[in-house]
Amino acid sequence: MQHFITTDDLSLTATKTLIQRAQAMATTPADFQSLAKHRQLATLFFEPSTRTRLSFTSAMHGLGGTVLGFESSSSTSTAKGETLIDTIRVVSQYVDIIALRHPQTGAAALAAKYASVPVINAGDGCHLHPTQTLADLTTIDQFKHRLDHLTIAFAGDLKYGRTVHSLVQALMRYGQNRFIFISHPALKIPVTLRAQLTAQHIDFEEISNFDDCPDVLDVLYMTRVQAERFETATDYDAVKNAIQLTPAQSRFLTPETLLLHPLPRGQELPTCFDTWPQAHYFDQVKAGRFVRMALIEYLLTHNH
Amino acid sequence: MQHFITTDDLSLTATKTLIQRAQAMATTPADFQSLAKHRQLATLFFEPSTRTRLSFTSAMHGLGGTVLGFESSSSTSTAKGETLIDTIRVVSQYVDIIALRHPQTGAAALAAKYASVPVINAGDGCHLHPTQTLADLTTIDQFKHRLDHLTIAFAGDLKYGRTVHSLVQALMRYGQNRFIFISHPALKIPVTLRAQLTAQHIDFEEISNFDDCPDVLDVLYMTRVQAERFETATDYDAVKNAIQLTPAQSRFLTPETLLLHPLPRGQELPTCFDTWPQAHYFDQVKAGRFVRMALIEYLLTHNH
Amino acid sequence: MQHFITTDDLSLTATKTLIQRAQAMATTPADFQSLAKHRQLATLFFEPSTRTRLSFTSAMHGLGGTVLGFESSSSTSTAKGETLIDTIRVVSQYVDIIALRHPQTGAAALAAKYASVPVINAGDGCHLHPTQTLADLTTIDQFKHRLDHLTIAFAGDLKYGRTVHSLVQALMRYGQNRFIFISHPALKIPVTLRAQLTAQHIDFEEISNFDDCPDVLDVLYMTRVQAERFETATDYDAVKNAIQLTPAQSRFLTPETLLLHPLPRGQELPTCFDTWPQAHYFDQVKAGRFVRMALIEYLLTHNH
Structure with a gap:
């Protein structure tokens, strides 16, 4: 079966x-x-x-x-x-x-x-x-016509966000993908994922804000910080607004960049982006x- | 769209x-x-x-x-x-x-x-x-074969009852309809609706009990007083039983009168009416x- | 109708x-x-x-x-x-x-x-x-090819278990069925059911544990003791584990015995029986x- x-x-x-x-x-x-x-x-x-x-x-x-x-x-x-x-x-x-x-x-x-x-x-x-990962892969393939040779940034909750972990692991199976992880230091990717990336000699870097983003992106995948994953409200409040995309801080978005989000979203992805040509989160749905x-x-x- | x-x-x-x-x-x-x-x-x-x-x-x-x-x-x-x-x-x-x-x-x-x-x-x-209003209009049309030249009484909660407001506004669009509003003084129709009726020179009157009903009716449309609309239980208790239809107080019901109710009902419409030929509330459903x-x-x- | x-x-x-x-x-x-x-x-x-x-x-x-x-x-x-x-x-x-x-x-x-x-x-x-009784009858008929001349034991909560009462009453309509009721003394079948069985001269006996089971069985129908039927937790705790089927205590199960349970189950029917050929509770479903x-x-x- x-x-x-x-x-x-x-x-x-x-x-x-x-x-x-x-x-x-x-x-x-x-x-x-x-x-x-x-x-x-x-x-x-x-x-x-x-x-x-x-x-x-x-x-x-x-x-x-x-x-x-x-x-x-x-x-x-x-x-x-x-x-x-x-x-x-x-x-x-x-x-x-x-x-x-x-x-x-x-x-x-x-x-x-x-x-x-x-x-x-x-x-x-x-x-x-x-199946969220399948949706993400389908969207990327639909608009980029490939799943390899991509520069993909993930921003938001990279520690608890399972859609991030799943999609990174899926994209690791394809050749020459490069990852940039953007998060508050308390919400970095898990050590196990970091170890996998290192073991497979995959190019990645970890930064803590959009300003440090080294390059233009093929894909920017954003995620919400989920209150329910934190033990205390204080822990959540400390990090919840660390990452927020703004038009001023978006020079890494080219006309061909895909802006993705598994939804539901919080303040990290303001609705002003909904009319941008890069916005493809409803296409993901x-x-x-x-x-x-x-x-x-x-x-x-x-x-x- | x-x-x-x-x-x-x-x-x-x-x-x-x-x-x-x-x-x-x-x-x-x-x-x-x-x-x-x-x-x-x-x-x-x-x-x-x-x-x-x-x-x-x-x-x-x-x-x-x-x-x-x-x-x-x-x-x-x-x-x-x-x-x-x-x-x-x-x-x-x-x-x-x-x-x-x-x-x-x-x-x-x-x-x-x-x-x-x-x-x-x-x-x-x-x-x-x-869509409740469409159901009401369809029922009236089905049994009276017209939506104009009707004498229609509304009884119960005329203040908060949105089905009443919607149906009155819908029937105002047809010619020569006359409205009688029967309610506790605390549950009369809103001033805005009264103003609309007056502005359009539509014949209506407001009374506080069935005994004062001036005429026989083409339609009697009853509604429940909804506890959830009141701020305190005292406010609700003061008015909840003000209107109740009884066989003794029903001389305005002719064999051709339609007795309607959007349901669910409270005590205002006793089940003894369910077998009356005027009862059409399940036809409304x-x-x-x-x-x-x-x-x-x-x-x-x-x-x- | x-x-x-x-x-x-x-x-x-x-x-x-x-x-x-x-x-x-x-x-x-x-x-x-x-x-x-x-x-x-x-x-x-x-x-x-x-x-x-x-x-x-x-x-x-x-x-x-x-x-x-x-x-x-x-x-x-x-x-x-x-x-x-x-x-x-x-x-x-x-x-x-x-x-x-x-x-x-x-x-x-x-x-x-x-x-x-x-x-x-x-x-x-x-x-x-x-309809649970219909499911039980269908299963018995499917595997025993008859609904009469059966020796059927019921074990568990015989007092509150409505599936037991319904199935016993249904099987009483067929000829020559014999019932064995196995339960904690506090969970015996209701007096009304006992009276019906007696009035119709139906062969039955009531015992309090599997060891006293007098014979091999055509059907063993087990039920869960439902916490929600008891007034206090103490009452429930006193009886909840009284009946439990174990491989050691199962000599009344022949290769042809049907082991049934309306599900969900508790500890009374351990999962070790799931692979036994007698287990037909998922066939009941x-x-x-x-x-x-x-x-x-x-x-x-x-x-x-």
Whole structure:
């Protein structure tokens, strides 16, 4: 049984095919609208994530399939003490494919072990969010027509931001990408990620503000500092406004730079940028829907 | 892009066409069950309203379309600080049409400004609830075969009841309608509405109990006094039972009078009336479903 | 109008037909996937029950129909004081069939009285849960090829466990079944059920542990002790671990014994049994989905 728990579950070739399929779906959606007819997707969201849940739902509907599930764990059988394993085995009897969101690291991998249908990781705690990474890759490929030889800056919360970690790891698989990490010193990338980059001799540097950005960028990927990741409000307040993009501080944005953000955003990305030609964060949302369509089709097809 | 934020967004002619379309749909629903096939509706309910949400969902299903959304703001990205504008721009990437319920006045108009798909106002705070008005108009037209030359009484909470304000304003657009407002003195119609009626030389009077009702009625439209609109329980208790229809006090009901209520009801409309031939409040519910079907079809058709 | 409020609402013949239909649906689901096309099911869950709600939803989707509803009463009009009767009359205007879960005994019967579409009881308080019983009967029939001449033990919470009461009453309608009740003395079957068994001269005995089990079993039906049924934590703690199946204490399980559990489970049924050939509790889940499909089809067909 093939699942999608991390981006590594798809080879570079399969990823490329999936991205192209997503772009074809976005171009002529009517050609794909019955691919999952009479198939059912369960969206099991043990923690709320409206955007991701609606994206998966819209994707399944776009393939002609149906969706059932829950939005948070408060009203589920887990409240009655049921284990994740039992829930997954039960829901496997109801549907053809499962999208699982869970607050615990490793939950999706555990679920995949016991499910009798394909499982998609829709986010497990601070750990992974691989379909967001697929959305990011699809957007970059759509506008830059390549996933290698890119100078990519990440700005914001690089310590807890799982979308950053996932996307960096995915882009490390392609050749000659160069990374610039821009964050408050308290929110730098984890040591494990730094070690991976070093071990693979990948060019990267870490700076603490936009002024030190050494070069023009192909991609600027911004993220929000999430209050819920901090132990105290004081810790959060100390760093929350450290990074904010301003028109005055944006000389590294060329007309061809992609300005991306996984959303929702905070003050780090003011709405004044929304009308800039570089702003592609709503295109990311669209790409997310279509690459989830392509992923659902892939898993339904490769498991039968 | 055409939206439906207030009843004024449709001309009298377009409203008439919509009402007739809704009545045709109610008569032969099978003729319309694939009109929105492969189309998606988002029901974005930032405050709960089960009845309205289910009505929109049933309407979209009745056209062969699919539905996604949320039931309350507690589990949405707004809890993470996302603005309504960003939510609308995101959801515009997922669906073909949006029904928005929001606690703030003007939210639906703001959403329409940023949406790339049609927006239907499913209620914005105490302000407007225009699809309820369409349901009311459709019911009156269905049983009285006209929307003019009517004597219509409104009873209950005329101060905060947005369904009353909307329906009065809609009926003012038709000729020779006469209004009787029956309420506790603390719950009379707002001064702005009174000023509009006076400015347009429309015949109306305000009384405080059913005994003073001067005439037989074509329509009696009752509303519930809503506890949540009052600042203190004392304020609410003082007025909540001021208006109650009783069989003894109902000489203004002829066999042809329509007894309407937007529901849910309180003690103001006892269940003993449910078997009276005048009772049409469950027909209003049915009309609401079909006129929402007609509205969805109209907006999907007129925007492509 | 035919409803399904208790298992007695179906004759033995109709039940048998339904079970066979469910088994046919499980075998060739594609033959049934458009039976309820353009039909709508409302899942009105006034108390949460994710498993049951998802089962009904999956069943309706499996017939090609659509689903709408709510997951708990917190966000419904009942919070605005609406009666169940009004809710049912309103929702009858939206859908073709209703599945109702409600915390109060008798709620489903009351709903059926006022609904203009068929009502299925999806559980009313501690009282009934008849579609679980249909799932249990379907599973027993599937693997034992009969519903009579069975030795069936029930273990766990026999006092509050409504699935036990419903299944015992259903199996009493078939000939020559023999019951063994295994529970802590504080959780024995209710006196009313004992009186029914005695009045009908049905062979049964009550014991307090697995060691006293007098014979090998055709079926062992286990249930969880539910904390929420007890007035104090002390009362619950005193009995919660009284019954636990262990491999050492399982000589009454033959290779042909069915080990069943309505789930979710607690410690009474350790996961080590999941790989035993006797374990059929996930087959019960599957049977539940398909017998609900058959029931929905039956009620839609027999009411038109």
